[in-house]
Structures are given as structure tokens and as C-alpha cells.
Amino acid sequence: MLTKQDIIDKALELGFDDIGFTNAEVFNEHKPFLQKTPNNYTWAAASGLQLEEGCNPVTILPQAKSIVVLLQNYYKYDFPKSMEPFFGRCYMDDDRVTRDGLTIKIKQFIAFLRDDGIKTKTPFHLPQKAAAARAGIGTFGKNCLLYANNTARKSSWINPVTIVIDKEYEPGKPTVAIGCPDWCRNACIAACPTRALKGNCTIDSQRCISYLTYYASDITPYELREPMGLSVYGCDRCQDVCPRNKAWMSQVLPINERVVTKAPYFDLVKLLHMDEKYFLHYIWAHMFYTPATDMWRWKMNVARAMGNSSDDRFVPELIAAFNNNNDPRVQGMIAWALGTIGGVRAKDALHGFRAGASDAVLHEIERALDSLHHY
Numbered sequence: 001m002l003t004k005q006d007i008i009d010k011a012l013e014l015g016f017d018d019i020g021f022t023n024a025e026v027f028n029e030h031k032p033f034l035q036k037t038p039n040n041y042t043w044a045a046a047s048g049l050q051l052e053e054g055c056n057p058v059t060i061l062p063q064a065k066s067i068v069v070l071l072q073n074y075y076k077y078d079f080p081k082s083m084e085p086f087f088g089r090c091y092m093d094d095d096r097v098t099r100d101g102l103t104i105k106i107k108q109f110i111a112f113l114r115d116d117g118i119k120t121k122t123p124f125h126l127p128q129k130a131a132a133a134r135a136g137i138g139t140f141g142k143n144c145l146l147y148a149n150n151t152a153r154k155s156s157w158i159n160p161v162t163i164v165i166d167k168e169y170e171p172g173k174p175t176v177a178i179g180c181p182d183w184c185r186n187a188c189i190a191a192c193p194t195r196a197l198k199g200n201c202t203i204d205s206q207r208c209i210s211y212l213t214y215y216a217s218d219i220t221p222y223e224l225r226e227p228m229g230l231s232v233y234g235c236d237r238c239q240d241v242c243p244r245n246k247a248w249m250s251q252v253l254p255i256n257e258r259v260v261t262k263a264p265y266f267d268l269v270k271l272l273h274m275d276e277k278y279f280l281h282y283i284w285a286h287m288f289y290t291p292a293t294d295m296w297r298w299k300m301n302v303a304r305a306m307g308n309s310s311d312d313r314f315v316p317e318l319i320a321a322f323n324n325n326n327d328p329r330v331q332g333m334i335a336w337a338l339g340t341i342g343g344v345r346a347k348d349a350l351h352g353f354r355a356g357a358s359d360a361v362l363h364e365i366e367r368a369l370d371s372l373h374h375y
């Protein structure tokens with residue numbers, strides 16, 4: 001039978017950044033957390049993930065004895081400046097659909113265990129951050145993220161991967177705690193643009209920009225449009241301001257060539273005008289939470305980011321997109337974006353949009369025109 005050291009050595013040989021072990025006991029402390037804020041997890045239920053069930057490893061693998069937790073640092077390479085302001089870092093090289101990066105390593109690791117007769121399951125709904133803390137390889141931040149204990153300069157730029165196995169290994173010493181220094185006066189909470197962070201590792205996820213960019217069911221509420229800034233998909237603000245992340249972020253890192261290759265496809269103008277074929281060919285496999293049937297959300301997000309950019313280069317693009325879209329959420333956000341960028345061209349276009357506009361879009365047009373009365 002493989003020793004614990006054999007398994008650790010294999011994980012490091014494959015390029016994982018850290019590995020820990022915990023037992024297969026129920027994550028009892030996590031259940032009340034899920035029950036207290038059920039609205040935060042409606043997205044998970046809609047995706048078929050039963051998070052409460054995932055708190056009990058035996059429901060995942062009946063013979064469960066241990067959980068192996070692997071950590072992968074997803075920010076070893078820098079990201080192109082043409083993408084970084086608009087997309088969360090953890091999504092820019094996400095291979096969960098393309099399965100050509102981290103997935104290959106996970107498969108190799110699982111094959112190594114199975115070759116020794118160990119049964120494995122790799123669940124998505126087990127509380128992965130809680131498992132990492134119980135395995136002693138991470139602590140929590142008040143921004144609800146996991147921070148590494150031994151790798152990535154103790155930062156939060158890590159993905160935990162959990163594998164439930166049917167063999168018992170000595171568990172690590174738990175570090176289930178908030179690891180934030182007292183002298184940090186809740187920088188993440190103060191910096192969160194939409195006031196989603198509520199303190200002590202709690203979040204109103206439906207106010208979080210990440211959630212809003214890929215799961216929102218309607219046009220972004222008016223009061224959140226400006227705070228959402230340039231975000232098109234995801235948000236890193238509470239990590240960028242965190243002093244626990246500064247040591248990692250102070251490095252000059254080599255560029256991520258995989259992301260450089262795809263960056264031209266994520267140009268805002270191309271995203272605003274993309275059709276379904278383009279979306280499915282170039283975008284969806286990399287950032288897949290929004291299906292093609294909800295492409296309106298991408299376009300709305302891009303229009304909002306363009307408005308917040310104050311870049312009048314986008315005005316003709318927004319005008320063309322208004323005329324080529326009939327979704328009121330996209331048209332409404334385009335009207336808002338034109339009102340935010342401003343200028344005579346934007347004002348004239350908004351006047352022209354009035355004819356034939358639906359009530360909801362007309363409301364956005366009139367509000368945008370009100371903000372342009374000085375032109």
C-alpha cells in the first residue's frame with residue numbers, strides 16, 4: 001500500500017503546490033453555514049450541486065476514510081493587461097471544460113492512487129475550502145477565500161481540489177480559523193464595491209460581482225452599475241487589496257502564454273457584437289457558467305464595462321449593438337452606457353432609440369438623456 005509520503009511525493013512531482021490529508025468525518029460546522037444563507041446557494045442547486053449532501057463524504061464514496069486535498073496556484077504566470085481588468089484571474093486559464101491543464105494532472109494523480117487499488121471520488125460539492133483548512137494546509141480570510149499555509153507565499157491565489165479515498169492516512173493538524181492579522185482593518189470589506197462582504201467570512205453572494213456577472217437574471221440594478229466598474233466576468237478586488245496577497249503580487253512573473261493566445265477573442269468590441277457561433281467557438285469553453293441561451297448577460301456586462309470605461313471609442317460600437325439586439329436588458333444597459341460615456345453623438349443616438357423602444361428600454365433611455373442634459 002502507498003505510504004503517505006509516496007502520495008505527497010507524487011503530488012509534488014506532478015506540479016501541485018501543496019497536499020494535505022484529513023479524515024472523512026462529516027463537515028458538521030459547514031452545514032449551518034449553508035442553512036443560514038440558502039439564497040447564497042440557489043446557483044449551486046440550479047447547477048445540480050447538492051452542497052448539504054457534500055458535507056458528508058460517505059454520500060460521495062460509501063467506503064470513504066480520508067480526503068486528500070491538493071492545492072494549485074493559478075497565478076504563477078501573469079495575465080495579459082488587455083484582459084486582467086475585465087476578468088477574474090481564476091477564470092482566465094480555467095480548464096474545467098477544455099480539460100487540457102489542471103485536469104490532466106488530477107487524472108494522473110488519481111490514476112496513481114487507483115494503480116495501488118485505492119478507490120477515489122473527486123466531488124465538486126464537498127466543502128473544499130473547509131477540507132483544506134481541516135487538513136491543515138490553509139486558513140480563511142474575511143473575504144471568504146482560502147489562504148495557503150505553506151505555498152503561494154501564503155496567498156489566496158489557490159484552487160483546492162479534494163479527492164475522497166477509501167484508505168486511512170494520518171490527518172494533518174487542522175487550521176480551521178480566520179488567519180487575518182489584527183492590524184488589517186478589514187480592507188477587503190471596505191473595498192468591496194457592492195458591499196457584498198458582511199464580515200467574519202460571510203458574504204451576500206447575490207451582491208457579489210462575480211455572481212452578478214455570470215448568474216444575474218435581470219438587468220444590473222441601477223445602483224450597482226457604477227460600482228461594478230470594468231468587471232465582465234468575475235472580480236478580484238477583495239484579493240487585490242488584501243495584505244496577505246501582497247508578497248505574491250510583488251513579483252515580476254512570466255506571462256501566461258495560454259491566456260495570451262486567447263486574449264484577442266476576449267476583446268470587448270468583439271464580445272459586444274459576437275454571435276452564438278463565435279461564443280461557442282471562442283468563449284464558452286473558457287468561461288462556461290453562462291450558456292449560449294443567456295448570451296444577453298455577456299453583452300450586458302460588456303456594455304456596462306464600456307460605459308464605466310468612459311472611453312468614447314466605444315460609442316459607435318454601442319450604437320450599432322443597440323440596433324442589432326432586441327433583448328431589453330442589453331438595450332437598456334447600452335442606453336445607460338451611452339449616458340455614462342456622454343457626448344453629442346451618444347445623446348443623438350439615444351434620441352433616435354426612443355421610437356419603437358419597449359417601456360423598460362424607454363425608461364433607461366430617458367434616464368440616460370436626463371444625465372446628458374448639459375450637452
Ligand code: SF4
Binds near residue numbers: 195197207237
Ligand atoms: S469578488 Fe468583488 S464583489 Fe465579490 S466580495 Fe470580493 S470584492 Fe466584493
Ligand code: SF4
Binds near residue numbers: 179
Ligand atoms: S483584506 Fe484584511 S481582513 Fe480581508 S482577507 Fe485580507 S487580511 Fe483578512
